[in-house]
Amino acid sequence: MNDRQSRLLAAIIDQFIATAGPVGSKKLLESGEFSCSSATIRNEMGALEDEGFLQQPHISAGRIPTASGYRLYVREHMKPSNREAVVRKKFESLKEHYFMQKDQERVYEAVALLTHMIPNVAFATVPHKSRVYYLGLSNVLKQPEFHVDPTLASGMAEVLEDHLTRVLSGMDITDHIQYYIGEENVLEQIHSCSMMVTRYEIRGEEGVIGILGPMRMDYGYNTVALDMITELLRSS
Structure with a gap:
């Protein structure tokens, strides 16, 4: 040739x-x-x-x-080098979307794991997005407090559905677990509840993870569980 x-x-x-x-x-x-x-x-x-x-x-x-x-x-x-610029541009545009999707999956899985460990609601904000994952409302509804006063359940559901993102954004949340007990909570609907929150970080982006349940919760157990899940998120 x-x-x-x-x-x-x-x-x-x-x-x-x-x-x-x-x-x-x-x-x-x-x-x-x-x-x-x-x-x-x-x-x-x-x-x-x-x-x-x-x-x-x-x-x-x-x-x-x-x-x-x-x-x-x-x-x-x-000559792969002739195509590198085109491929890299495509790769960079898709890579961020890929990692954002993986971050969301990781947060959801962490919330699901925490829910299996506690008889309360577990929740977490998602980096890059103004949304909150929460699971475990059925856990809370089994607690006797909510049988005595059904309005507590509807109030908690309302907070989770409509107000939690705003409430969390107004808090000064640190890397240490903070406890909001009873009327220390901003919203009246959860004045009979306690909330535990802390901060986590994935790839430089911060989020919040926490627990919501009746004031009669096992604070020591929940503290250890929340610490473990938070550390799992931070190390991923």
Whole structure:
């Protein structure tokens, strides 16, 4: 294979990869890569076909590469460095979305794990988003306090659904667990409850994780459980 045939094969494969259509001599001349005549290009394409690097799907069509043509292209003509800028731009645009999605999944899984450990509600804010995951309301509804006064359950549900994000954003939350007991809670709906909150960080973004339940909660147990889950988030 001479130099022109080699360059011709590379040009045909590049065009076929981009267009998925057979490549003819006219397209190759229009690319400006070759200064020879159309007849010369057709002759060279015929030679490449005879050598098994190209094939012609129809008599009137241009050529497309064969497996042997692709093999030679990969071995001698492929230049990954020429595509690096395009690939890196795509990668960077998708990478942040990928990690944000993974962050959300990690927070949700942490809340789910904490819910299985405690008989209360577990919640956490999600970095990058003004939303809160919470699970375990059914745990709380089994507590005797909520059987005596059903309005406590509806009040807690209202706070979780409509107000928790705003309440948490107004708190000065640190890396140490803080306890809001009874009327120390901002909202009247949870004056019969206690809230425990602390801060976590994922990839430089901060979030809040905590527990909400009746004042009659096991503070020592919940403190250890919340510490463990928070440490799990911080180390991920």
